[in-house]
């Protein structure tokens with residue numbers, strides 16, 4: 001196995017940075033998005049579930065922020081709010097320039113369309129983000145080639161390994177050059193070896209593309225290996 005370069009996320013004072021510590025970036029031009037005192041309730045006819053509260057976070061442009069926390073602490077909910085799929089109950093999400101940038105989202109569940117080939121899944125992502133048919137065809141081919149999948153363009157998701165499906169999903173998400181890439185436990189279902197490989201590929205892609213990434217995981221080691229900042233979420237008491 002290739003030796004991995006591990007960047008230490010440990011603060012100079014010897015502790016993992018916590019959400020509150022993100023305040024140090026306050027007001028800096030390099031901040032892409034700031035989450036201020038966010039809370040979100042899921043309401044049904046009979047009850048209300050508080051999914052997240054008191055979330056404060058700043059994400060620097062070009063950074064790879066790893067968010068780690070136990071199951072049910074609200075990691076996916078936070079990403080949904082950042083993507084604009086859920087509205088906060090209170091608090092706010094402020095993007096630089098006042099508008100939500102172009103966002104790529106690798107959902108927690110496999111989100112490739114099973115009736116489309118790898119190539120046509122990436123083409124669709126590009127078409128939905130404004131590419132013409134011809135542009136989408138050529139860019140999708142290049143995106144798959146980038147992840148070593150050129151021989152699998154015509155394969156359907158069921159004909160790909162779990163790791164390959166994740167690579168196609170990443171190719172979809174990066175193909176249209178998002179300003180912010182949200183990744184929700186993308187590698188949790190993979191074996192340890194494939195996971196390490198994909199983590200390395202992600203770090204390479206991140207360095208090449210310069211995209212700001214928020215990577216959610218429940219695995220502290222993964223968070224520490226990948227993130228240049230690690231944010232720890234805990235369950236609401």
Ligand SMILES: Nc1ncnc2c1ncn2[C@@H]1O[C@H](COP(=O)(O)OP(=O)(O)OP(=O)(O)O)[C@@H](O)[C@H]1O
Nearest residue numbers: 042049050051070071072073074075076077078218
């Ligand atoms: N659509 C929903 N309706 C009601 N409650 C919800 C809904 N989605 C999530 N919740 C609740 O919100 C809380 C946070 O859920 P969320 O999925 O964000 O957690 P998570 O940290 O992503 O967990 P996991 O690591 O298992 O994916 C949980 O208590 C969950 O039951």
Ligand SMILES: [Mg+2]
Nearest residue numbers: 075076077108
């Ligand atoms: Mg989740």
